[in-house]
Amino acid sequence: MEDLNVKGMIQNKKLARSIADVSWATFVTYVTYKAAWDNKKVVPIDRFFASSKQCNGCKEKNTLLSLSDRIWVCSNCGQEHDRDINAAVNIKEEGIRILRASKSA
Numbered sequence: 001m002e003d004l005n006v007k008g009m010i011q012n013k014k015l016a017r018s019i020a021d022v023s024w025a026t027f028v029t030y031v032t033y034k035a036a037w038d039n040k041k042v043v044p045i046d047r048f049f050a051s052s053k054q055c056n057g058c059k060e061k062n063t064l065l066s067l068s069d070r071i072w073v074c075s076n077c078g079q080e081h082d083r084d085i086n087a088a089v090n091i092k093e094e095g096i097r098i099l100r101a102s103k104s105a
């Protein structure tokens, strides 16, 4: 799960309403205790991890991606991405990477 900078995001007038609607902090609390009931782990992903900008195919970073770009094409490999699905896959893979690293440590 992404560790979003909710306070900072709410200061952005364009994002404030959406973030408040989702009530991210409450959502994180629910997911965390429900995971604990089921002996599952919630892995926080660093807020500076480039979940949206990184192409899930070739890992190239799209530094030109803006918030209004909902669909984008990777300039390196040509893969077309839905912004949210690409970010979700990157977050899932990063979570698995962190879990594996913590098990082998």
Ligand SMILES: [Zn+2]
Pocket: 055, 056, 057, 058, 059, 060, 074, 075, 076, 077, 078, 079
């Ligand atoms: Zn790519």
